[in-house]
Amino acid sequence: MKNSEVTERDLAHIWHPCTQMKDHERLPLVPVRSGRGVWLEDFEGNRFIDGISSWWVNLFGHAHPYITRKLSEQAATLEHVLLAGFTHEPAVRLAERLCRIAPGGLEKLFFADNGSSAIEVALKMSYHAHLNAGERRPLFLSLTNSYHGETIGALSVGDVALYKKTYEPILIRSLQTPVPEDRSVEAAENAAIALEGILKERGGEISALIVEPLVQCAGYMHMYHPRYLSLAKKLCEAYGVHFIADEIAVGFGRTGTMFACEQADVVPDFMCLSKGLTGGYMPLAAVLTTDEIYSRFYCDYLEYRAFLHSHSYTGNPLGCSCANAVLDIFETENVLKSNREKIRWMTELLEPFGKLPNVRDVRQQGLIAAVELKGYRPEERVNLKLFDYCLKRGVFIRPLGHVLYFMPPYIITKEEMATMIETAYDAIRSL
Numbered sequence: 001m002k003n004s005e006v007t008e009r010d011l012a013h014i015w016h017p018c019t020q021m022k023d024h025e026r027l028p029l030v031p032v033r034s035g036r037g038v039w040l041e042d043f044e045g046n047r048f049i050d051g052i053s054s055w056w057v058n059l060f061g062h063a064h065p066y067i068t069r070k071l072s073e074q075a076a077t078l079e080h081v082l083l084a085g086f087t088h089e090p091a092v093r094l095a096e097r098l099c100r101i102a103p104g105g106l107e108k109l110f111f112a113d114n115g116s117s118a119i120e121v122a123l124k125m126s127y128h129a130h131l132n133a134g135e136r137r138p139l140f141l142s143l144t145n146s147y148h149g150e151t152i153g154a155l156s157v158g159d160v161a162l163y164k165k166t167y168e169p170i171l172i173r174s175l176q177t178p179v180p181e182d183r184s185v186e187a188a189e190n191a192a193i194a195l196e197g198i199l200k201e202r203g204g205e206i207s208a209l210i211v212e213p214l215v216q217c218a219g220y221m222h223m224y225h226p227r228y229l230s231l232a233k234k235l236c237e238a239y240g241v242h243f244i245a246d247e248i249a250v251g252f253g254r255t256g257t258m259f260a261c262e263q264a265d266v267v268p269d270f271m272c273l274s275k276g277l278t279g280g281y282m283p284l285a286a287v288l289t290t291d292e293i294y295s296r297f298y299c300d301y302l303e304y305r306a307f308l309h310s311h312s313y314t315g316n317p318l319g320c321s322c323a324n325a326v327l328d329i330f331e332t333e334n335v336l337k338s339n340r341e342k343i344r345w346m347t348e349l350l351e352p353f354g355k356l357p358n359v360r361d362v363r364q365q366g367l368i369a370a371v372e373l374k375g376y377r378p379e380e381r382v383n384l385k386l387f388d389y390c391l392k393r394g395v396f397i398r399p400l401g402h403v404l405y406f407m408p409p410y411i412i413t414k415e416e417m418a419t420m421i422e423t424a425y426d427a428i429r430s431l
Contacts, residue, residue: 035062116149284319
């Protein structure tokens, strides 16, 4: 089968996410036949390094033999059962393990299906917990430049101008507070002062502050100092506002620690997990919270006090088995220690970018790196030029506008990382 055959069949029916479909009149789709390790392969034998872990999910690469085996074993035993009034061992074991490795005090877990759904759960649970305590707090607070997903609630607490302009009439009410301008302690403290001003004025109306700890991934990989997290958490406590940590993209070792919040010694009231949770195998998400939050819903039957949220595939055994396999790998292979070495490789390989005249900034947090370009207008579509250049040379990246970034699988070798980053360097030089 040829690439063109698959592409033609695809374009007859499939509407792709985050895509202007007209672009595919001149930019061919990439039909993927298989994946193994950090590599993807098309139907004609061309291979590409997956430099972004397929939207940040494939922590241990494609077709990992251990995760594959565990998924297969589970599929032969129990593929699905509803989690209302029923339970199963993979979900129980996963919940125990996630609560054990999470920042202290997060002892209860609610399953969902994907990252946006996890955000919806946290928002609703926060509002409802306040309501059950006798308070109506109809507002949510998030950082400028933030992104938390694309369902209605998740969009509402994001700060993507295009989305807000388009969907504003149907969004829930939210406020934004400034994100720290850069990675300095001073910027973190200035942003905390602005946050305190908002909380002084409207704290009694706000259910929760939601943040992406350390890195606003879809926000052009903007990064800030952990000092902001510690200051923001203290302010939230002072005003009775819940603190939601969206660790969907940055959790599971991506920033250098298991969870980004650990770098500020912060325990959130809610922690949202997805993406790398199953190593890219199955849709699954989890929202961890405290016994205190849980207790506000725990009572003799009163319909309005129960948490009102469900999904048909909540806690799916196949997803849970993959997530347990991912945690097994973290435990047996000392992944965080290995990642620290790869973080150093990345730092060294990024050094030449700072000397390029069309580069504004180079930044890194753990195994996330971003190269921000300057001097390009949006209509120039510099992201597509970089994508096309790299793909033709065996590297798959997907720049965010004028920001080229890397989030490779943790199993990447030094040679593969060098190929990935040096190819991107050549791409920028070619512009």
